[in-house]
Amino acid sequence: MIRSTSRNAYQSVKQQFDAKAAGLSSAELSGLFEDLSQTARFFKETHALRQIFASSSESADSKVRLADALFTGKIGPAALDVVRALAKEEWSTGSDIVLALVQLGNLSLLIDAERVGQLEEVEDELFRFSRVLEANADLNGHLSEKITPIEGRIRLLDQVLGGKTTSATAKLLRRAVVFHTFDNHSLDRTVAWLAELAAGRRGESVAHVVAATALTDQQVARLQAVLAKIYGRPISVQTDVDPDVLGGLRITVADEVIDGTIAAKLAAASSGLPN
Numbered sequence: 001m002i003r004s005t006s007r008n009a010y011q012s013v014k015q016q017f018d019a020k021a022a023g024l025s026s027a028e029l030s031g032l033f034e035d036l037s038q039t040a041r042f043f044k045e046t047h048a049l050r051q052i053f054a055s056s057s058e059s060a061d062s063k064v065r066l067a068d069a070l071f072t073g074k075i076g077p078a079a080l081d082v083v084r085a086l087a088k089e090e091w092s093t094g095s096d097i098v099l100a101l102v103q104l105g106n107l108s109l110l111i112d113a114e115r116v117g118q119l120e121e122v123e124d125e126l127f128r129f130s131r132v133l134e135a136n137a138d139l140n141g142h143l144s145e146k147i148t149p150i151e152g153r154i155r156l157l158d159q160v161l162g163g164k165t166t167s168a169t170a171k172l173l174r175r176a177v178v179f180h181t182f183d184n185h186s187l188d189r190t191v192a193w194l195a196e197l198a199a200g201r202r203g204e205s206v207a208h209v210v211a212a213t214a215l216t217d218q219q220v221a222r223l224q225a226v227l228a229k230i231y232g233r234p235i236s237v238q239t240d241v242d243p244d245v246l247g248g249l250r251i252t253v254a255d256e257v258i259d260g261t262i263a264a265k266l267a268a269a270s271s272g273l274p275n
Contacts, residue, residue: 006096009089010103017104020078021111028078029112035079036105037175039071042180043098050094052202053087061088079165095182099152102179106172108193110201123198125169127193127206133188143177144187153177199236210240210250210261227253 024032043050053063067083070219073084082104089096113119133140141158143153154174161170172194180190182248188257198205207227209215215223220237227235252258 087124126195
């Protein structure tokens, strides 16, 4: 994702983006997503442009003028304002500019999903697809293969989805297929990160929970309450079933892992036995 040295620049642009997005209609947010995705792809494919926008030797005014010359009339006013804001900031690399455009485009869709009451559904669909990719190395590989034209990978994705997700989820996944290799992340990790972005939009952190059998809704609700008390913030619980854990739960929140599975306890016990 965006490197730490560029995060101040991103946060500055995001503040302006949030203010602009608050006044946009659903159609305008969808258009903003498409415009920012188109602009990100142009930056991705134009190394010289990334260098200019990331260069500290170029003035902000000159970069804004370049943005106007390149994009006026080709993207909407809201997207052009975002590009102008990007031009005024200092970025550690041009790659971070591409990632910022992608991330802000993703947020425009999530904002719209939130307004129509689909944000939780989108988060769940993204999480479950990340698990499908993680469990299916061939599919993950085919959707990530750089030598395959992007259009072919998108067609494969659409065939796999079969029209069974929300429109927002399908659009986010298509963009993930296009841009994840630029970020040097695996596709399954990028999709999982999108689910976390959706959870963050809901003001929640994500707990990935693995159990030997499916948890009931009541068990998930109790677990959410316990984790929220532990971490002091709302927690979105995403569950996976893995019979190999035998029993108990393995819970991952960010970089912290709580492994209370029977398999882990047996492994710990066996490691303490004499040879």
